[in-house]
Amino acid sequence: MTTDLETWGIQHAQGARMPPSLRVLRYHLYTYLRTWRSSLTTSFLAPVLYLAAMGVGLGSLINHHVGTVDHVRYLTFVAPGLLAASAMQVAASDSMYPVMAAIKWIRTYYAMLATPLEVSDVLLGHFAWVTTRLVLTAVTYLGVMAAFGTVHSPLAVLAVPTAILTGLSFSALISAFAATQENDQGFATISRMGLIPLFLLSATFFPISQLPGWMHPLAYATPLYHGVDLCRMLTLGGVDWVSAAWDLVYLVALTSAGVLLSRRLFARRLVV
Amino acid sequence: MPSVDAVIWARGLSKRFGDLVAVDGIDFDIAKGESFGFLGPNGAGKTSTMRMIACMSPKSAGTLRVLGMDPETDGPAIRGRIGLVPQDDSLDLQLTVLDNLMIYGRYFDLPKRVIRERAERLLAFAELSERADDTVEPLSGGMKRRLTIARALVSEPDLLILDEPTTGLDPQARHLLWDRLYRLKSEGVTLVITTHYMDEAEQLCDRLVVMDKGRIAASGPPSALIDRYSTKEVLELRFLGADPPGEALRGIGERIEVLPDRVLIYADDGEGAMGEVTDRGVEPTAWLVRRSSLEDVFLSLTGRTLID
Ligand SMILES: Nc1ncnc2c1ncn2[C@@H]1O[C@H](COP(=O)(O)OP(=O)(O)OP(=O)(O)O)[C@@H](O)[C@H]1O
Ligand SMILES: [Mg+2]
Numbered sequence: 001m002t003t004d005l006e007t008w009g010i011q012h013a014q015g016a017r018m019p020p021s022l023r024v025l026r027y028h029l030y031t032y033l034r035t036w037r038s039s040l041t042t043s044f045l046a047p048v049l050y051l052a053a054m055g056v057g058l059g060s061l062i063n064h065h066v067g068t069v070d071h072v073r074y075l076t077f078v079a080p081g082l083l084a085a086s087a088m089q090v091a092a093s094d095s096m097y098p099v100m101a102a103i104k105w106i107r108t109y110y111a112m113l114a115t116p117l118e119v120s121d122v123l124l125g126h127f128a129w130v131t132t133r134l135v136l137t138a139v140t141y142l143g144v145m146a147a148f149g150t151v152h153s154p155l156a157v158l159a160v161p162t163a164i165l166t167g168l169s170f171s172a173l174i175s176a177f178a179a180t181q182e183n184d185q186g187f188a189t190i191s192r193m194g195l196i197p198l199f200l201l202s203a204t205f206f207p208i209s210q211l212p213g214w215m216h217p218l219a220y221a222t223p224l225y226h227g228v229d230l231c232r233m234l235t236l237g238g239v240d241w242v243s244a245a246w247d248l249v250y251l252v253a254l255t256s257a258g259v260l261l262s263r264r265l266f267a268r269r270l271v272v
Numbered sequence: 273m274p275s276v277d278a279v280i281w282a283r284g285l286s287k288r289f290g291d292l293v294a295v296d297g298i299d300f301d302i303a304k305g306e307s308f309g310f311l312g313p314n315g316a317g318k319t320s321t322m323r324m325i326a327c328m329s330p331k332s333a334g335t336l337r338v339l340g341m342d343p344e345t346d347g348p349a350i351r352g353r354i355g356l357v358p359q360d361d362s363l364d365l366q367l368t369v370l371d372n373l374m375i376y377g378r379y380f381d382l383p384k385r386v387i388r389e390r391a392e393r394l395l396a397f398a399e400l401s402e403r404a405d406d407t408v409e410p411l412s413g414g415m416k417r418r419l420t421i422a423r424a425l426v427s428e429p430d431l432l433i434l435d436e437p438t439t440g441l442d443p444q445a446r447h448l449l450w451d452r453l454y455r456l457k458s459e460g461v462t463l464v465i466t467t468h469y470m471d472e473a474e475q476l477c478d479r480l481v482v483m484d485k486g487r488i489a490a491s492g493p494p495s496a497l498i499d500r501y502s503t504k505e506v507l508e509l510r511f512l513g514a515d516p517p518g519e520a521l522r523g524i525g526e527r528i529e530v531l532p533d534r535v536l537i538y539a540d541d542g543e544g545a546m547g548e549v550t551d552r553g554v555e556p557t558a559w560l561v562r563r564s565s566l567e568d569v570f571l572s573l574t575g576r577t578l579i580d
Pocket of ligand 2: 318
């Protein structure tokens with residue numbers, strides 16, 4: 001016992017202590033590594049499949065019949081949209097069932113909160129984990145995009161943090177929502193009424209100008225639209241810095257609001 | 273003011289959930305190295321109290337000090353020295369037995385090597401060594417409980433809080449745990465235990481409180497509680513296939529409890545009371561005289577048997 005305490009004490013003195021939220025991240029990484037094989041394949045396959053089907057398959061049809069979209073071939077147009085939309089999907093799925101499970105089914109959060117960890121650590125660790133997933137997703141996507149020859153600007157590197165930010169804005173809001181739920185029914189509603197329409201209508205697959213005029217403000221109000229817009233400008237080159245700044249401000253503001261909201265709702269749910 | 277020895281010190285401690293008062297202004301002190309029990313019927317407020325002590329649930333009113341600190345401001349520091357066995361298991365079912373210990377220890381930021389070394393001992397104690405690499409999900413309820421207890425010890429806490437630790441354990445596992453708890457106690461660990469088993473409370477607790485409806489109905493060492501709230505002996509009468517004749521027995525002994533299947537007559541002289549029963553022409557199917565136990569204290573204080 002003494003030796004244990006000593007080693008611990010020495011580590012402590014050397015400042016080897018890991019910040020609490022990173023201990024939570026370490027938990028997520030640890031559990032993820034148990035199943036990484038299957039996840040890794042899907043996270044690599046999904047972009048390839050999407051780009052092949054949407055970009056190459058559908059794209060050849062479109063290029064054949066309509067010519068270019070926004071002056072580029074369809075694959076090049078759709079790829080950054082899919083990047084942002086995939087970030088949304090990854091972030092959303094990691095913020096629905098896993099959060100519910102950690103609150104109600106497996107009660108992981110309660111196990112954590114019985115130790116020196118606090119609600120803010122649990123939450124930050126969760127977001128750190130979602131960020132990790134987003135990094136993997138975005139980097140994979142960008143790599144596959146480059147392989148498909150759809151990257152036209154060195155600024156495309158910045159599409160990675162943009163996709164991450166887009167994902168986090170969803171993660172923050174959906175995690176907050178998940179912390180208020182008693183069962184998983186709400187998640188199906190979110191997917192059906194929220195994520196799928198966003199996926200289809202936020203300029204992912206076609207320019208927003210194709211939508212009827214009354215839908216423009218609607219599309220404009222969604223975070224995915226801004227994520228897609230930014231990613232597209234960055235990968236195609238030709239950045240309109242004013243609208244880029246506006247996209248960024250919107251995403252940062254929404255993410256911050258979402259984080260603050262989830263902080264409140266996590267505390268309300270977990271500390272009673 | 274909290275005494276220097278008090279590991280836990282509570283005055284007017286209360287917990288409300290909306291309009292519901294779960295804990296209604298209770299006072300208690302728990303000294304270092306003591307083993308202290310909370311008894312009470314379902315809904316008495318035991319778990320609510322445990323969660324406040326474990327700094328997982330903020331108090332609604334009153335004062336609480338744990339390990340000389342204030343849960344409101346020093347939660348992480350206090351929890352770093354507490355081991356909690358919650359009433360509901362919160363094990364990671366998809367992970368292995370060993371991983372559950374590893375991960376939990378990592379929350380305390382213990383080095384891997386230290387946890388692994390402790391885990392080996394703890395799994396041996398919990399008789400789960402052979403299952404170390406099995407996933408937790410298919411383990412039996414009792415095995416999960418034992419793992420939860422082992423997990424609470426991974427940080428080598430100064431204060432161990434056990435909320436119904438032996439519910440679901442078989443008798444052998446219960447005795448094993450008692451044995452282990454004695455050992456921890458002799459090492460100076462303070463134990464706080466809730467239980468529905470009176471024999472467990474009598475065995476383990478130096479002192480205990482009986483809670484009812486959020487209040488403390490009685491407190492003291494088990495033997496003192498028995499002296500104070502029960503008679504020396506109890507005469508138990510059983511009546512098979514007939515309603516117990518409560519009326520006919522009125523006045524015998526100091527107190528009579530009519531339960532669905534039997535009648536308890538509290539008297540210092542059980543044999544003598546049985547004589548009176550026979551004199552009145554009442555013929556039970558079976559009878560016995562036994563010493564009073566905590567169970568009787570509980571019954572007299574809460575008006576309830578243990579199995580509600
Ligand atoms: N999170 C909560 N929200 C609302 N009410 C609660 C909550 N937790 C406990 N209660 C209520 O507080 C009261 C005391 O509950 P508690 O769990 O402390 O009892 P207990 O003595 O541990 O009972 P048991 O022996 O059944 O475990 C109960 O009426 C319960 O319904
Ligand atoms: Mg309880």
